[in-house]
Amino acid sequence: MITPGSKYFFGLTGLSLIAAILYMVLVNPNDLGAVALFGLATSGALIGVMALFTRDGDVYTDEEAVAANAVAGPPSFWPIVFALGAALVLTGLATVSVVFILGIAVLIGGGVEWTIHNWADGASSDREFNEFARARAISAIEYPGLAAVGLGVIAFFFSRVVLAVSKESGPIIFIAVAAVIFTIGVLIASKPFMKGAVTVVVAVFAVVALAGAGTFAALSGERHELAAAAEEDHYDASHRECGGEESKHYDHLANNTVSLRSAVTATIFVKDGKVYAEAIGMTKKVDTITIPRSNATSVMFRNLDEEQHRLVVNLGSAKVAETGVVEKVGTCSQLTGKNQEQVMTLRIPKPALAGEPYSFTVPGATGEIKLVVP
Amino acid sequence: MDSVNNVKSSSHRIRNSIATIIGFVVLAGCATNAPQDTWQPKGDNAQIINNLQWIVFPMAGVVGVLVLGFYAYTIYKYNDRGQPIPSQSHGKPIVEIILTIIPALILTVVGVFTFRGIFELANTEDTEMVINVTGQQWWWEYDYPAQDEQGITQPIISSGQLVIPVGTKVLLRETSRDVIHSYWIPALNGKKDAVPGRINLLRLQADKPGIFAGQCTEFCGLSHANMRMEAIALSQEDFAKWVANQQKAYTAPATGSLAKEGESVFLNQCIRCHQVNGLKKADGTPALAAPDENVYSGAAPNLSHLMSRITFAGAKFDLLNKSCRSDVWDASSETIGGKYLAGVSESCLNATHLRAWLRNAPAMKPMYADPAKLASSGGKYRGMPNLGLTETDIDKLVAYLLTLK
Ligand SMILES: [Cu+2]
Numbered sequence: 001m002i003t004p005g006s007k008y009f010f011g012l013t014g015l016s017l018i019a020a021i022l023y024m025v026l027v028n029p030n031d032l033g034a035v036a037l038f039g040l041a042t043s044g045a046l047i048g049v050m051a052l053f054t055r056d057g058d059v060y061t062d063e064e065a066v067a068a069n070a071v072a073g074p075p076s077f078w079p080i081v082f083a084l085g086a087a088l089v090l091t092g093l094a095t096v097s098v099v100f101i102l103g104i105a106v107l108i109g110g111g112v113e114w115t116i117h118n119w120a121d122g123a124s125s126d127r128e129f130n131e132f133a134r135a136r137a138i139s140a141i142e143y144p145g146l147a148a149v150g151l152g153v154i155a156f157f158f159s160r161v162v163l164a165v166s167k168e169s170g171p172i173i174f175i176a177v178a179a180v181i182f183t184i185g186v187l188i189a190s191k192p193f194m195k196g197a198v199t200v201v202v203a204v205f206a207v208v209a210l211a212g213a214g215t216f217a218a219l220s221g222e223r224h225e226l227a228a229a230a231e232e233d234h235y236d237a238s239h240r241e242c243g244g245e246e247s248k249h250y251d252h253l254a255n256n257t258v259s260l261r262s263a264v265t266a267t268i269f270v271k272d273g274k275v276y277a278e279a280i281g282m283t284k285k286v287d288t289i290t291i292p293r294s295n296a297t298s299v300m301f302r303n304l305d306e307e308q309h310r311l312v313v314n315l316g317s318a319k320v321a322e323t324g325v326v327e328k329v330g331t332c333s334q335l336t337g338k339n340q341e342q343v344m345t346l347r348i349p350k351p352a353l354a355g356e357p358y359s360f361t362v363p364g365a366t367g368e369i370k371l372v373v374p
Numbered sequence: 375m376d377s378v379n380n381v382k383s384s385s386h387r388i389r390n391s392i393a394t395i396i397g398f399v400v401l402a403g404c405a406t407n408a409p410q411d412t413w414q415p416k417g418d419n420a421q422i423i424n425n426l427q428w429i430v431f432p433m434a435g436v437v438g439v440l441v442l443g444f445y446a447y448t449i450y451k452y453n454d455r456g457q458p459i460p461s462q463s464h465g466k467p468i469v470e471i472i473l474t475i476i477p478a479l480i481l482t483v484v485g486v487f488t489f490r491g492i493f494e495l496a497n498t499e500d501t502e503m504v505i506n507v508t509g510q511q512w513w514w515e516y517d518y519p520a521q522d523e524q525g526i527t528q529p530i531i532s533s534g535q536l537v538i539p540v541g542t543k544v545l546l547r548e549t550s551r552d553v554i555h556s557y558w559i560p561a562l563n564g565k566k567d568a569v570p571g572r573i574n575l576l577r578l579q580a581d582k583p584g585i586f587a588g589q590c591t592e593f594c595g596l597s598h599a600n601m602r603m604e605a606i607a608l609s610q611e612d613f614a615k616w617v618a619n620q621q622k623a624y625t626a627p628a629t630g631s632l633a634k635e636g637e638s639v640f641l642n643q644c645i646r647c648h649q650v651n652g653l654k655k656a657d658g659t660p661a662l663a664a665p666d667e668n669v670y671s672g673a674a675p676n677l678s679h680l681m682s683r684i685t686f687a688g689a690k691f692d693l694l695n696k697s698c699r700s701d702v703w704d705a706s707s708e709t710i711g712g713k714y715l716a717g718v719s720e721s722c723l724n725a726t727h728l729r730a731w732l733r734n735a736p737a738m739k740p741m742y743a744d745p746a747k748l749a750s751s752g753g754k755y756r757g758m759p760n761l762g763l764t765e766t767d768i769d770k771l772v773a774y775l776l777t778l779k
Binding site for chain 1 (some may be wrong): 498499500501504506508515517519520529530531545547549551570571572573574575649660662663664665666667672673676
C-alpha cells in the first residue's frame with residue numbers, strides 16, 4: 001500500500017522534476033536553479049521511499065489503520081487559514097512585500113497545523129486520543145512559535161518607546177519595567193491561587209499597555225537628537241568637512257566607540273596636542289605606517305585630548321577629470337571627543353609620488369605620521 | 375595434517391605482510407630529504423612546537439596501544455565459541471571513576487604543556503623586526519616597513535622569498551588581498567592563516583643561515599598547490615648587504631643595449647601590472663603600475679629586484695639553472711649567504727622556465743587568466759595572462775629582467 005505520507009513526497013518529486021525540466025527549457029539549463037530543483041526531486045523521492053518503507057512511521061498495523069481512518073475527526077478550519085495564506089501571498093506579489101511575507105508565514109503556520117491535525121485524525125479510532133495526540137505534537141511547535149511572535153511584538157514596541165524617550169531616562173524605564181515584570185513573575189510563581197484568570201488579566205493588561213505606549217511613541221517620533229542626526233546627512237557630498245569646523249549634531253552624537261570585525265593595522269593618538277602612533281606587533285611608537293598596496297586596511301584614531309579632533313589623511317593630489325583642476329586628495333574621520341575613537345579604512349592603489357608623500361595629520365595638533373604604500 | 379600446515383603457512387604469510395607494511399611505514403618516516411618535516415625545527419618557535427609534540431605524541435601513542443591492545447584482547451577472549459553468555463551487570467562505579475580520572479589527568483598534563491606552548495608562541499613583546507606578509511592568488515608579497523634598528527631606511531618590497539636575519543625575532547603581520555591563505559614554514563614555526571581584513575601575527579626565528587621551504591596551507595583556489603614560498607635566513611652581515619641591495623636605486627639599462635629595448639617592451643606590456651621602482655616612462659614621468667585595474671587581487675609581484683631572488687611565480691620555478699641551483703641550495707650554512715646574495719647572473723639563469731613563463735604563464739601554472747572567462751572576477755585576471763609576446767620581445771625582456779638585481 002502506498003502510504004499517504006509517501007504520496008505527498010512522491011508528489012513533490014514529480015512536481016519538482018517537471019519544474020526542473022521546465023526551468024531548464026525555459027530559463028537556463030546550466031543554472032544552479034535546475035540543480036536545486038533536481039536536488040529537491042531526489043530528496044523528495046528519498047524521503048518518499050523512506051516514508052513508504054516505514055509506513056509513515058505509523059506503528060499501527062493495516063487493519064487498525066483502516067479502522068482509525070474510518071472515524072472522521074471534527075471539521076478543521078486550518079484549510080481555510082491555508083487558503084487565506086495563499087490569497088495573501090498572491091496579493092502580496094501584486095502589492096506590498098510585507099503582505100507577501102505575512103502570507104508565507106500564514107501558509108507555513110496553517111500548513112503545519114493542518115498536516116498535524118490531519119495526521120492526528122488518523123492516529124486511532126478514539127477521538128479523544130486523537131485530540132490528545134494532536135495537542136502533544138503541535139505544542140512542540142506552537143509554543144515556541146507563539147513565544148517568538150510575542151517576543152517580537154514586545155521588542156518592537158519597547159524599542160519604539162526607548163527611541164522616543166531621552167538617553168538618560170531610557171535605562172531607568174528599562175530597569176523599572178524589568179523590575180515590575182520580575183515582581184509579578186515572583187508573585188504568580190509563589191502564590192498558586194493567583195494563577196489562571198488573574199494571570200491572564202495581568203498579561204492582557206501588560207500587552208495593551210505596551211502596545212499603547214509603543215504606538216504613541218512611534219507616532220510622536222524619535223527623540224530630538226536622533227531625528228536631528230538623521231536629518232543632517234553627513235555623507236552627503238555637500239557636507240564635506242575636513243577642517244577645524246564643527247558639526248551641528250552628528251559629530252557630537254556619534255558614540256565614537258568602535259567594534260570592528262577587521263583588525264586595525266595601527267592606532268593614531270592625539271595627546272596634549274601631539275600626534276603619535278602605534279602599530280600592531282611593533283614594540284615602539286612609529287612615525288611611519290606601512291600598508292599594502294590596493295588592500296583595504298583600517299587605521300584607528302583615538303583622541304585623548306579635551307578638544308574635539310579628527311584624523312585627516314593626505315593622499316597627494318590629482319587632476320579632476322572634468323575640470324582639469326589639480327585638487328588635494330584625501331579624506332577625514334568625524335570629529336571625536338575625549339577618549340573616543342574612529343576608524344578609517346583605506347585602500348590605496350598606488351604609491352605616493354616623490355614630491356607628495358602620503359601622511360596622516362590632525363588639524364589643531366602638531367606632528368604627522370607618514371603613510372607608506374610600497 | 376595437510377590442512378593444519380596450510381593454516382600455519384597462511385597465518386605466517388599474513389604476519390609477514392603485516393610486518394612488511396609496518397616496516398615501510400616506519401621507514402617512510404625516515405626520509406632525509408624532507409624540507410617540510412615538522413620534526414626538524416630550525417628555530418626557537420618551531421622548537422616550542424617540537425617540544426610539545428614530544429610530550430603529546432608519546433602519551434597518545436601509549437594510550438592508543440593500550441586501548442587497541444585491550445580491545446583486541448577482548449575480541450579474542452570473548453569471541454563467540456558457543457560458550458554460555460556470562461552474567462550481565464550494569465555499571466561499576468569504581469571502574470567508571472578510575473576511567474574518568476585517568477583521562478582527566480592525561481588531558482590536564484597535555485593541556486598545561488599545550489597552553490604554555492600557545493602562550494610562548496603568541497608572545498610578541500620582544501619582537502626585533504617586523505615584516506608585512508600579504509597573500510594573494512597564488513603568491514606571497516613581503517614588505518618591510520622602514521626600521522632603523524635593522525638598517526631599513528626605505529621600505530622594501532619583495533615576493534616569494536622571505537629574507538630574514540638569523541637569531542632575530544621576526545614578526546610577520548599577515549593579511550590577504552583575496553581569499554584566506556595560510557603561511558607555513560615548517561622548520562621555523564606552525565601555520566597561521568592570512569585572512570582578508572585581518573592582521574594575524576606569526577613569529578619566525580632561524581638559528582642558522584639556510585633556505586627553508588614552505589607552502590600555502592589553506593586551500594585558496596586553482597593554483598593553491600603551486601603557492602609555495604621560502605624563508606632565507608642570512609647572517610646579520612649578509613642581511614645588511616641584502617637590505618642595501620634592495621634599497622639601491624634603479625639604474626636604467628645603457629642606451630642601445632638589448633636590455634634597453636626590453637625596458638620599453640616592459641613599459642608597453644608589463645607595467646600595467648608589475649611595478650619596478652624608479653622606472654620612468656619615455657617622457658620622464660614615473661611609471662606607476664596599476665595592478666588594481668588588471669588583477670583580481672589588486673597586486674602583482676614587484677619586480678624591482680627580481681634577480682635577487684632565486685625562485686619565481688610563487689616559488690614554483692627556479693630562476694637558477696640546475697648546477698647553479700644546487701650550488702646554492704646545498705651550500706653549508708657558512709657559505710650559503712654569499713651564494714644567495716650573488717643573485718641570478720646571465721650564465722646561471724634558468725632561461726627555459728623564465729622564457730616559458732613570459733611566453734605563456736597560464737600554461738606553466740594554472741591561473742584564471744583566460745580573457746574569455748573573466749566574468750566572475752569583474753574582467754580582471756587571477757594571475758598572469760598569456761600576453762602573446764614574440765620571441766624577439768622575450769629576448770629583450772629577459773635581457774632587461776636580468777638587470778633587475
Ligand atoms: Cu594560498
